[in-house]
Amino acid sequence: MNDSQPFDIRGALIFPGLLDREAQARLVEQIRAVVAAAPFFRPVTPAGRPLSVRMTSAGSHGWVSDRSGYRYERRHPEGMEWPPIPSLALEVWERAVANARAPECCLVNWYDAEARMGLHQDRDEVDFTQPVVSISLGDDARFRVGNLSRGGKTESIVLRSGDVVVLGGGARLVHHGVDRIYPGTGTLLGKPGRINLTLRVVT
Ligand SMILES: O=C(O)CCC(=O)C(=O)O
Numbered sequence: 001m002n003d004s005q006p007f008d009i010r011g012a013l014i015f016p017g018l019l020d021r022e023a024q025a026r027l028v029e030q031i032r033a034v035v036a037a038a039p040f041f042r043p044v045t046p047a048g049r050p051l052s053v054r055m056t057s058a059g060s061h062g063w064v065s066d067r068s069g070y071r072y073e074r075r076h077p078e079g080m081e082w083p084p085i086p087s088l089a090l091e092v093w094e095r096a097v098a099n100a101r102a103p104e105c106c107l108v109n110w111y112d113a114e115a116r117m118g119l120h121q122d123r124d125e126v127d128f129t130q131p132v133v134s135i136s137l138g139d140d141a142r143f144r145v146g147n148l149s150r151g152g153k154t155e156s157i158v159l160r161s162g163d164v165v166v167l168g169g170g171a172r173l174v175h176h177g178v179d180r181i182y183p184g185t186g187t188l189l190g191k192p193g194r195i196n197l198t199l200r201v202v203t
């Protein structure tokens with residue numbers, strides 16, 4: 001991993017290039033093992049709309065969404081337990097938020113060329129004193145940060161492979177989203193697309 005001085009965008013802390021290329025490649029291998037054990041699925045909003053992002057999880061809890069709502073579950077929708085959180089993701093957590101509790105969920109998001117994620121808060125967890133740590137791999141993405149309440153001014157930055165974002169402290173519940181990815185800008189995955197990991201304390 002690299003030394004990386006964080007900068008602040010509307011309270012979100014960005015660590016540019018925290019993962020060097022070798023760490024990124026090792027983490028991708030660990031994610032492939034997660035996906036082999038717990039395949040990607042496409043969650044549906046409570047209103048019945050499929051998300052454009054495909055997801056799976058690692059850890060004691062995984063994030064799911066369907067007609068019954070957004071929530072964490074102990075099992076994948078197909079019934080298996082979630083695999084363990086990749087060791088390299090745990091190392092990133094230690095580097096970025098050393099004093100936090102241990103993460104219980106590593107949500108794995110897969111963005112194909114058309115996928116995006118609208119502005120939202122991460123608020124399905126119980127303890128908002130605990131941060132969320134996000135790791136970007138593969139293609140560049142335009143990441144947007146807004147406010148604690150809906151609406152108002154927003155700012156965006158491009159996240160690149162190896163960048164890490166921390167939503168913590170007073171910015172734990174800030175609205176954020178991904179406007180788009182830039183297909184083919186990354187060479188890590190061998191095909192267009194972006195992986196994002198978010199590590200969360202759930203209980
Ligand atoms: O893909 C990203 O950079 C953000 C993902 C995110 O906000 C989420 O999974 O809740």
Ligand SMILES: [Fe+2]
Pocket residue numbers: 120121122176
């Ligand atoms: Fe989020």
